[in-house]
Amino acid sequence: MENIHEQLKALLDPSAVVEAPSISAVGNWLGHPYNSPLVLRPTTTEEVAAILRLCNQHRQAVVVHGGLSGMVGGTSSAGDEICLSLERMQKAVSIDKLGRTMTVESGVHLQEVQEAAAAEGLFFALDLGARGSATIGGNIATNAGGNQVIRYGMAREQVLGLEVVLADGTILSSMNHLLKNNAGYDLKHLFIGSEGTLGIVTKAVLRLRPAMPARNTALVATDQFDKLPRLLSHIESALGGKLSAFEAIWDNYYQLATQGPHLGAPPLAQRHPYYALIESTGSDSEAEAATFLAALESALNAGLIDDAVLAKSAKEQDALWAIRDNIDSLAAIAPVIIFDVGLPIGAMEAYIKQIEAELKSQLGLTQLAVFGHLGDSNLHIVVGTETEDIDVYHRVEEVLYAPLQALGGSISAEHGIGLEKKRYLHYSRNAEEIATMRMLKKTFDPNNILNPGKVVDL
Numbered sequence: 092m093e094n095i096h097e098q099l100k101a102l103l104d105p106s107a108v109v110e111a112p113s114i115s116a117v118g119n120w121l122g123h124p125y126n127s128p129l130v131l132r133p134t135t136t137e138e139v140a141a142i143l144r145l146c147n148q149h150r151q152a153v154v155v156h157g158g159l160s161g162m163v164g165g166t167s168s169a170g171d172e173i174c175l176s177l178e179r180m181q182k183a184v185s186i187d188k189l190g191r192t193m194t195v196e197s198g199v200h201l202q203e204v205q206e207a208a209a210a211e212g213l214f215f216a217l218d219l220g221a222r223g224s225a226t227i228g229g230n231i232a233t234n235a236g237g238n239q240v241i242r243y244g245m246a247r248e249q250v251l252g253l254e255v256v257l258a259d260g261t262i263l264s265s266m267n268h269l270l271k272n273n274a275g276y277d278l279k280h281l282f283i284g285s286e287g288t289l290g291i292v293t294k295a296v297l298r299l300r301p302a303m304p305a306r307n308t309a310l311v312a313t314d315q316f317d318k319l320p321r322l323l324s325h326i327e328s329a330l331g332g333k334l335s336a337f338e339a340i341w342d343n344y345y346q347l348a349t350q351g352p353h354l355g356a357p358p359l360a361q362r363h364p365y366y367a368l369i370e371s372t373g374s375d376s377e378a379e380a381a382t383f384l385a386a387l388e389s390a391l392n393a394g395l396i397d398d399a400v401l402a403k404s405a406k407e408q409d410a411l412w413a414i415r416d417n418i419d420s421l422a423a424i425a426p427v428i429i430f431d432v433g434l435p436i437g438a439m440e441a442y443i444k445q446i447e448a449e450l451k452s453q454l455g456l457t458q459l460a461v462f463g464h465l466g467d468s469n470l471h472i473v474v475g476t477e478t479e480d481i482d483v484y485h486r487v488e489e490v491l492y493a494p495l496q497a498l499g500g501s502i503s504a505e506h507g508i509g510l511e512k513k514r515y516l517h518y519s520r521n522a523e524e525i526a527t528m529r530m531l532k533k534t535f536d537p538n539n540i541l542n543p544g545k546v547v548d549l
């Protein structure tokens with residue numbers, strides 16, 4: 092092994108090499124450890140290619156790192172796996188205003204992409220709570236979702252072209268800039284959402300849209316779950332395509348997220364069973380504010396909401412989003428498992444009741460917090476486990492995942508599979524789908540060096 096390490100180090104500037112033990116105790120946001128003997132931080136695509144060529148020859152496993160904000164252990168490493176971090180590949184942000192595209196290296200943070208687009212009067216339509224630390228490469232590798240999927244789709248919809256380094260070091264440049272291009276297979280889609288198992292994303296051509304300076308945001312409360320999907324339809328029709336977010340919050344999460352002296356009084360009382368954060372974006376501030384208000388008023392008159400607070404400034408809008416994004420408040424029920432399930436909206440209420448009852452009867456667990464992207468059929472369910480015992484974790488996971496199969500649901504609506512959900516993949520994908528995933532993995536990475544053991548086993 093020493094030999095390959097020395098050869099890898101010789102490919103790079105010393106500043107690109109971090110050796111253990113200095114990083115052995117470092118973990119990512121969720122504390123997934125990486126216990127790697129070597130972290131390589133290349134600055135060019137050619138360096139990534141040279142590293143993979145050598146690793147492929149030596150059957151050296153490589154774990155790919157972006158911003159380390161992933162939620163499913165996709166960047167965890169063990170044994171002699173080396174890590175390849177894209178964090179220094181942050182150059183070459185160029186914007187084509189006319190074609191509405193941005194070309195970036197994959198280590199650029201999502202927030203920097205958003206800000207660079209805004210500086211040119213344009214808009215990048217991907218947003219999520221970890222925008223400051225997540226990289227575009229990680230967003231693409233996980234096909235990230237986030238807060239605006241209901242209007243603009245997931246990361247896949249924001250990508251026009253990719254440059255990817257394959258496991259054998261081949262540089263696959265597929266830097267398409269066109270909105271429509273049906274010249275043969277659209278190869279980028281194989282890598283988007285493949286969680287670093289089929290290739291390493293080094294550059295991307297991103298789709299931009301016109302800026303949407305008019306933003307209207309409200310937090311509303313309602314007493315019954317079945318009013319939430321009705322409210323969603325009502326608001327969607329009333330806003331005529333301008334709805335950009337519809338985030339549901341159960342009372343259990345609202346109470347945690349609005350608790351604590353530093354947060355002040357909650358914008359709405361904590362007594363309501365359900366809340367929704369609603370946002371529209373557009374270009375005409377005055378007209379859209381009036382439409383938004385009228386939509387809320389008609390929802391109130393129709394009995395779909397019991398109370399509402401309308402943000403009157405950007406500061407107030409950010410304060411409402413801060414409630415939705417206050418996942419630090421989950422520390423109050425830690426240790427927790429954060430689930431990311433997808434299921435039809437019509438099945439959500441019964442599903443939550445079922446898992447609540449089973450967690451209590453089978454494991455004596457009662458701490459739950461629920462919120463999520465209701466408009467995308469995606470809920471985040473947080474279960475306080477009272478212990479870090481892995482057997483308890485697995486029992487909790489079975490309770491949540493097993494019912495999804497019959498509902499046509501998904502064990503992962505947006506975070507991916509990584510290491511943590513691999514054992515449950517069969518609840519969401521049939522045997523033929525899993526066999527085809529294996530076939531793709533064997534074709535692209537026959538020596539199984541890229542993020543081995545993640546997503547599917549060979």
Ligand SMILES: Cc1cc2nc3c(=O)[nH]c(=O)nc-3n(C[C@H](O)[C@H](O)[C@H](O)COP(=O)(O)OP(=O)(O)OC[C@H]3O[C@@H](n4cnc5c(N)ncnc54)[C@H](O)[C@@H]3O)c2cc1C
Binds near residue numbers: 154165166545
């Ligand atoms: C507070 C918070 C809020 C979040 N909200 C959302 C949300 O709303 N929606 C959502 O989808 N996710 C969300 N996430 C999860 C996470 O931010 C996303 O999965 C994000 O896309 C990961 O980006 P990253 O750069 O941090 O990737 P990492 O965590 O570094 O890596 C994630 C996976 O992608 C692979 N990878 C990383 N970079 C590359 C690359 N260049 N080429 C190939 N493979 C690569 C890794 O090997 C790993 O398997 C949230 C996380 C946090 C902490």
